[in-house]
Amino acid sequence: MIKGLFFDISGVLLDGPNLIAGADKAIELVKQKNLPIRLLTNTSQQTCDTLLGQLNNARLGVTKDEIYTAPLAAKDYIQTHDLRPYCLIHPNLVPEFAALDQNNPNAVVIGDAADDFNYQTLNKAFRLCIEGAPLIAIGHNKYFKKSGEFFLDAGPFVEAIEYACDIKAIITGKPSLDFFNQVLLSVELKADEVALIGDDVYGDIYGAQSAGMDSRLVRTGKYREGDENKVSPTAIVVDDVLQAVEDLIA
Amino acid sequence: MIKGLFFDISGVLLDGPNLIAGADKAIELVKQKNLPIRLLTNTSQQTCDTLLGQLNNARLGVTKDEIYTAPLAAKDYIQTHDLRPYCLIHPNLVPEFAALDQNNPNAVVIGDAADDFNYQTLNKAFRLCIEGAPLIAIGHNKYFKKSGEFFLDAGPFVEAIEYACDIKAIITGKPSLDFFNQVLLSVELKADEVALIGDDVYGDIYGAQSAGMDSRLVRTGKYREGDENKVSPTAIVVDDVLQAVEDLIA
Numbered sequence: 001m002i003k004g005l006f007f008d009i010s011g012v013l014l015d016g017p018n019l020i021a022g023a024d025k026a027i028e029l030v031k032q033k034n035l036p037i038r039l040l041t042n043t044s045q046q047t048c049d050t051l052l053g054q055l056n057n058a059r060l061g062v063t064k065d066e067i068y069t070a071p072l073a074a075k076d077y078i079q080t081h082d083l084r085p086y087c088l089i090h091p092n093l094v095p096e097f098a099a100l101d102q103n104n105p106n107a108v109v110i111g112d113a114a115d116d117f118n119y120q121t122l123n124k125a126f127r128l129c130i131e132g133a134p135l136i137a138i139g140h141n142k143y144f145k146k147s148g149e150f151f152l153d154a155g156p157f158v159e160a161i162e163y164a165c166d167i168k169a170i171i172t173g174k175p176s177l178d179f180f181n182q183v184l185l186s187v188e189l190k191a192d193e194v195a196l197i198g199d200d201v202y203g204d205i206y207g208a209q210s211a212g213m214d215s216r217l218v219r220t221g222k223y224r225e226g227d228e229n230k231v232s233p234t235a236i237v238v239d240d241v242l243q244a245v246e247d248l249i250a
Numbered sequence: 251m252i253k254g255l256f257f258d259i260s261g262v263l264l265d266g267p268n269l270i271a272g273a274d275k276a277i278e279l280v281k282q283k284n285l286p287i288r289l290l291t292n293t294s295q296q297t298c299d300t301l302l303g304q305l306n307n308a309r310l311g312v313t314k315d316e317i318y319t320a321p322l323a324a325k326d327y328i329q330t331h332d333l334r335p336y337c338l339i340h341p342n343l344v345p346e347f348a349a350l351d352q353n354n355p356n357a358v359v360i361g362d363a364a365d366d367f368n369y370q371t372l373n374k375a376f377r378l379c380i381e382g383a384p385l386i387a388i389g390h391n392k393y394f395k396k397s398g399e400f401f402l403d404a405g406p407f408v409e410a411i412e413y414a415c416d417i418k419a420i421i422t423g424k425p426s427l428d429f430f431n432q433v434l435l436s437v438e439l440k441a442d443e444v445a446l447i448g449d450d451v452y453g454d455i456y457g458a459q460s461a462g463m464d465s466r467l468v469r470t471g472k473y474r475e476g477d478e479n480k481v482s483p484t485a486i487v488v489d490d491v492l493q494a495v496e497d498l499i500a
Contacts, residue, residue, distance in 0.1 A: 118368040119402070126393065127400050142414045143376065152369070152376050156410035163409040164392045164402055 002214065002248050004036040004189045008174075008198035009051070011221015012241050013039070019058040020220050022242030027060055029245050036187040037062070040196070042070045042139050042173040042203060044089075044112035044154060047096040068183050070138045070173030071096050074109050076182060077136055077170060083107035086128055088121050088157075089138065090114055110161065110169075111138035112154045122157065129165040137169040174200075175207025184211075197244040201227040205235045216244035252464065252498050253443040254286045256433065258424075259301065261449035261471015262491050263289070269308040270470050272492030277310055279495050286437040287312070290446070292320045292389050292423040292453060294339075294362035294404060297346040318433050320388045320423030321346050324359050326432060327386055327420060333357035338375050338407075339388065340364055360411065360419075361388035362404045372407065379415040387419040424450075425457025434461075447494045451477040455485045466494035 007013055013023040030037050039062060043051065048067045055062050071093050078085050078100060086105035087097050090112050097109070108125045129135050141153035158169050172179055184191060191212035198204020199221030208215035209231060217228055217235040228235040238244045257263055263273040280287050289312060293301065298317045305312050321343050328335050328350060336355035337347050340362050347359070358375045379385050391403035408419050422429055434441060441462035448454020449471030458465035459481060467478055467485040478485040488494045 113369075115369050117372070119363075119365050122367070122406075123400070123402055126402050126406075130393070130400060142416075143380070150373070150377050150380060152373055152410070152414055156372075156376075156414040159413040160402070160406035160410040164406040166392075 001193065002035070002195050003193040004038075004187045005030050005245070005248065006038045006040050006183065006194060006196040006208075006213070007241065008196070008200065008204050008221075009039050009041045009055075011199035011223070012197055012218055013060060014054065014058055015221070017054055017057065019060065020240065022240050024058075024060055026242040026245040027062065029242075030249065031061070033249060035249065036189070037066055038183050038187060039067045040069075040174060040179075040183060041067075042141075044070065044138050044141075045092045047093060048072055049095070050092070068186070070179070071111065073172035073179050073182055074111075074136045074138050075100070077172065078107060078109065081107075081134075083134070085109045085136070086124060086133075087111075088113045088116060088125050091116070093138075105133070107133050107136060108161070109136045109138065110154055110158055112141075112144075113157075114151070117152075117157060122160065126161055126164050129161055129167060135161055135165075135167060135169040137171045139173045140169075140171045174198075174203040175210060177211055180207060180211040180213070195248050197241055197248075199223050201230045201235060206231050209233075214248070216247060218244060251443065252285070252445050254288075254437045254439045255280050255495070255498065256288045256290050256444060256446040256458075256463070257491065258446070258448035258450065258454050258471075259289050259291045259305075261473070262447055262468055263310060264304065264308055265471070267304055267307065269310065270490065272490050273308075274310055276492040276495040277312065279492075280499065281311070283499060285499065286439070287316055288433050288437060289317045290319075290424060290429075290433060291317075292391075294320065294388050294391075295342045297343060298322055299345070300342070318436065320429070321361065323422035323429050323432055324361075324386050324388050325350070327422065328357060328359065331357075331384075333384070335359045335386070336374060336378055336383075337361075338363045338366060338371050341366065343388075355383065357383050357386060358411070359386045359388065360404055360408055362391075362394075363407075364401070367402075367407060372410065376411055376414050379411055379417060385411055385415075385417060385419040387421045389423045390419075390421045424448075424453040425460060427461055430457060430461040430463070445498050447491055447498075449473050451480045451485060456481050459483075464498070466497060468494060 085107045087109045137158040140155040142155045195214035196208040228237045335357045337359045387408040390405040392405045445464035446458040447466045467487045478487045
């Protein structure tokens with residue numbers, strides 16, 4: 001019995017800034033049944049406010065507290081543990097962490113900092129971590145493609161600091177179990193009462209399976225023929241988010 | 251029967267720019283017996299010419315072809331495999347690679363590039379490696395200390411590119427077996443005919459043991475009480491390089 005639903009955003013609800021057909025009706029259906037929802041994304045460059053603006057522009061009726069991002073999970077971790085972070089993150093994300101005390105840091109938050117990755121900033125992160133500061137990583141992706149070119153994502157820089165200090169980072173975002181547990185806590189539901197709808201067979205479906213949640217893989221977004229066979233048990237595939245919701249809660 | 255001797259430089263023959271007592275006599279003894287020598291170092295910032303100048307200033311009678319460094323091993327690899335490297339290395343090392351064709355690169359040489367590590371240079375290395383260019387690493391150290399401050403060494407950046415591209419770097423320098431085999435080849439001796447004298451129980455003694463060479467650990471340089479017990483079999487410890495040479499070839 002599904003009592004709550006988690007949605008990936010990009011490729012499931014939105015295609016770039018545009019609504020994916022049926023996504024508005026899908027969200028409406030869940031809200032009519034009064035089931036809690038969370039929109040989960042591994043964005044390394046967008047604040048919750050920016051995302052909410054995008055979702056509102058696409059006329060998806062969601063509120064800010066229904067959005068849960070990898071950067072927000074990092075922020076939650078920092079606040080829960082009463083830490084003062086040195087943030088090596090994308091300039092667009094700076095507002096998300098602006099309210100935190102970042103003086104005399106005793107933790108490192110590392111994300112897709114792009115041009116802010118350099119020998120000075122990486123040495124600063126390294127010197128904190130070798131003294132015992134926890135390393136909190138916003139995602140762990142290897143690389144991304146932009147305008148046809150490859151760029152290093154946060155993952156390789158996280159690996160660099162981990163190797164230098166002989167430590168393991170706390171990784172926020174899908175498919176991290178800690179991340180899902182944090183979201184489950186926020187809706188006060190158990191894993192087997194929730195389903196996740198996504199287009200990424202690893203981050204979404206493998207993640208949901210590992211956490212003990214039900215899941216549906218949509219054929220929109222980054223889905224490629226045969227993706228469903230990359231996890232065990234095989235993912236349940238549906239055409240789009242509307243069909244997923246009808247399948248799960250109708 | 252020892253037919254050739256390998257020496258670490260820093261902490262064995264030199265302390266900074268200064269001769270370690272007895273080092274001149276040690277080299278002299280070996281040369282009197284007409285045994286080939288090689289001075290091996292993992293320097294990531296010095297060319298063979300710079301090192302030779304230092305050794306000459308300390309009045310150690312060695313020639314340029316008796317010096318073998320990690321950067322030189324990288325250069326040899328590049329030349330043997332007829333590659334065109336993109337060199338992400340320390341500015342001081344640039345002359346060592348200047349004679350190589352570096353246009354339209356199809357290999358990456360990565361060392362302790364210090365301030366030259368940034369998002370642009372690392373993306374350039376990454377884009378070459380993800381297209382199949384081999385990654386040749388000058389050493390794999392985690393960090394070093396300079397003027398009381400910690401700095402990231404080449405190792406973490408090598409790990410970053412390895413992770414991003416799912417590849418393994420070719421690592422030059424001690425204790426790499428390939429490195430020792432290359433030096434053994436240059437003196438036309440087998441491993442069991444050579445001994446290595448060093449102050450680093452891992453890079454020197456563990457390396458020598460893995461390659462099948464005899465070795466002596468000196469109490470000068472970075473030696474710390476008990477270092478000999480960090481390898482198996484236990485390292486043979488001597489006071490200094492002169493005692494090591496007398497022990498090995500007297």
